[in-house]
Amino acid sequence: MSVNVGDLDAIAVDARQRISAAADEAALNQLRIDLLGKKGALTGALRGLGSLPADQRAAAGARANALKAEIENLLALRTRELQSARLQALGDQEWVDMTFVPSPVRRGHLHPLTLILREVKAIFSRLGYEVALGPQVEDEFHNFEALNIPQEHPARDTMDSFYVEADHLLLRTHTSPVQIRYMQSHKPPIRIIAPGAVYRRDATDPSHASQFYQFEGLVVDQDIRLSDLKGTIEYFALSLFGPDRRIRIVGDHFPFTEPSIAAAVSCGICGGAGCRSCKGGWLEILGAGMVHPQVLRNGGIDPEHYSGFAFGAGLDRLAMLKYNVSDLRLFLENDVRFLRQF
Numbered sequence: 001m002s003v004n005v006g007d008l009d010a011i012a013v014d015a016r017q018r019i020s021a022a023a024d025e026a027a028l029n030q031l032r033i034d035l036l037g038k039k040g041a042l043t044g045a046l047r048g049l050g051s052l053p054a055d056q057r058a059a060a061g062a063r064a065n066a067l068k069a070e071i072e073n074l075l076a077l078r079t080r081e082l083q084s085a086r087l088q089a090l091g092d093q094e095w096v097d098m099t100f101v102p103s104p105v106r107r108g109h110l111h112p113l114t115l116i117l118r119e120v121k122a123i124f125s126r127l128g129y130e131v132a133l134g135p136q137v138e139d140e141f142h143n144f145e146a147l148n149i150p151q152e153h154p155a156r157d158t159m160d161s162f163y164v165e166a167d168h169l170l171l172r173t174h175t176s177p178v179q180i181r182y183m184q185s186h187k188p189p190i191r192i193i194a195p196g197a198v199y200r201r202d203a204t205d206p207s208h209a210s211q212f213y214q215f216e217g218l219v220v221d222q223d224i225r226l227s228d229l230k231g232t233i234e235y236f237a238l239s240l241f242g243p244d245r246r247i248r249i250v251g252d253h254f255p256f257t258e259p260s261i262a263a264a265v266s267c268g269i270c271g272g273a274g275c276r277s278c279k280g281g282w283l284e285i286l287g288a289g290m291v292h293p294q295v296l297r298n299g300g301i302d303p304e305h306y307s308g309f310a311f312g313a314g315l316d317r318l319a320m321l322k323y324n325v326s327d328l329r330l331f332l333e334n335d336v337r338f339l340r341q342f
Helices: 005-021 025-036 041-051 054-093 112-125 154-159 177-185 226-241 293-298 315-323
Strands: 137-139 169-171 190-199 211-221 247-254 257-266 282-291 307-314
Touching (some): 112 190, 177 211, 211 226, 226 282
Antiparallel strands (some): 137 169, 282 307
């Protein structure tokens, strides 16, 4: 195709008009292709320069190169104009109040009872314990009778619960029924903790509630001794409360263990000197003992070949002791001023 200076002038006039009329950047990109692309008008004109006579070729080449530079400048200038117009329109349509101070974003966190439960699980997982769960609606056999608490036993007076309409069903008063259910379905060796909610018809006060949380521990194997239980309690207490807290273990009585013991730690507020919180320097953390032979039989385990120990603690009470909280009700009131401390 033969090209002359007149053809280049026509391309220039057309390019200026189309670039000036481009309404958006997409149209400009298409113009760049139409004019400067492989099949563009100016690119085709440059290819045709070789067919011109030698005396016209130099002038036409110079004109074509100047036109290419002009088109590129016009495209860049129109692009900046369109971008400026877009930003101006955006400022008119969407504005930001630079004087507005947004509310700080507060991240949520775990409830202190959940923190205690996770810590308890972590401590016993290091000792090889598994987590076992059981139903919260129990029958009287698993909740009382299998644990050496028959119908007329005085321990039932302190475990008055909420009965449901079905006969002999109630909301469990402790997590100990999980011991029986687990022994009935598993053979020794057994090493578990059983956390969960329990229910009692107690009046709510700073240290009691109708619903609270416990965790139960059970170990059954050959040649399990009281010294094993003592070592477990000491490891747990020191891991949870720290090495500065002293531990005291004394005798106690529970129907489902024999012998029975209770463990206490020195008060974290007064250091064991005695204060309004502890009234003597010590705070009980759990009850424990060697599993009664009859309880093993009720779980389907022969006490002539196996022995075991069990322990139980209130997670709410552990949280109170660890965080030096004086009122159990604070954990349930959902006061963010209190919960933010954890």
